[in-house]
Amino acid sequence: MTRQGFGELISEAMATFIIISLGNSVACMYTLYDPSPYANAYWGVCIAWGLSVTIAIYVTGSVSGTHANPAVTLALAIFRGFPWKKVIPYSLAQVMGAFVGAAVVYVLFSPVIDHYNEAHQLTREAGGAAGVFFTHPGLAITPMHALVDQIILTAFLLLGIFAITEQYNEMAPGANGGALMIGLLVATIGAAAGYLEAWAINPARDFGPRLFAYVAGWGSSAFPAPESYWWVPIVGPLIGGVVGAAAYQWLIYPFLPARQRASKSAS
Template sequence: MSPSVSRRRAWIGELISEALAVAIIILIGDSAAAMITLYDPNPYAQAYWGVCIAWGLGVTMAIYVTGSVSGTHANPAVTLALALYRGFPKRKVVPYWIAQVVGGFVGAALVLQLYHPVIDAYNAAHGLTRAGGGAAGVFFTHPGEHVTPMHAFWDEVILTGMLLLGIFAITDEFNEVAPRANSSALMIGLLVAAIGASAGYLEAWALNPARDLGPRLLAWLAGYDGAAFPSPGNYWWVPLAAPLLGGVLGAGLYQIAVKPFLPSGRKPHAQDDTAPATD
């Protein structure tokens, strides 16, 4: 195989990997959202942590499946931060973003296939329609009680900043207390779950433009119409723009406030006390 063919094959594999990673996350996460939204009593009524851990383990599984191929960015905010601070090729940013949104769309389509009878039954029982936003929370995010779109914007900036601060710490080879080997995937998943457990009710903790846009596009095509775009309060842009800004700020905070003070990785060789003395 010629080098050019090999590079092209590797590049195609990276894009497939990114799409697959987001599809896995959405399939698991949006299915958990369906469980809490569509069933009464819902299985998480007294244990919202179950929803959070489902999303987190979806992220962990995506990393285990695709990490060796693309690094499992699975989030445009992560891709942008890596391009700005860790040398990820800038020419790959937009193709990665497109692949991630495609993955979100595919994952949401799988959720719709699984749950569409239940969605329709839920809407019929509650006098709702898809166009009116019935069960929209299965697919895409929206502000919670007492939260305006602009407040949600700054919430998502803060929460995605926390996510990228954690990811950069977990994956820094010179961070001596970071998890090693394959345990980093679990820790990133738990970080996602912890953010959801502490702030998910604010606006469903999107943290990821592809996580919201892909399913929102699918829902729009599936009859959600104005509930998806532009959505109440013209909210559609918030889970796209806010995570990108928050990710840049959170990763930048790590680069400025933490990384310069880590061990360099080039420690001086200590004298070996067990070696024989020489004159």
């Protein structure tokens, strides 16, 4: 592996580390405190998660492109020429960064987590406060319904990312504005459907913290989780990312005027 290649992996790990360190801390603020500072301001949770993505892009984008999500990496490999040999290393780096990010959240909030569980007569093994680390189905949602949700929501994510980052899209934000728009895209998805199953839309975002919670005492409530839910936030986003990227590449990209002009000039 080249020095630059190693730097790209560090960059991807750092990106998911930033997202999880900040995003899961917001989940702690939302869940563990009574009254919650976000009790009547859920949009604030969404914005904080979105801005954590924006910050991650500003920090690491110049090195690796800030995929920060195996679903993004896979879609870029299929549709935009990202090297297939980098897909697995990028994905592993993303999961590792998310794992370490969850560890930082634990360092910050472990006394509050323990207090919350004691106050509510919960245990880690029973899943007490587990939602601050990883996702789970919400009200009336079954795992199979959650799978469909994750496919749809991640399709929206990749549809938006491909539009925002497309060089021939004359309506895309310029320069560094794309980082903010991607963050707002994540926030909007959370605001629209976050209560369904906490809008994972990213296998690393769920699996890395889930692994940390497993070794930190949450055991089977984290992995395999009730109803063996652990695979849903992995498979759903991977499928959904391809669907959303395909929708953009097949339904929008061929008709971009700037692309058509470039094709005519090249012929």
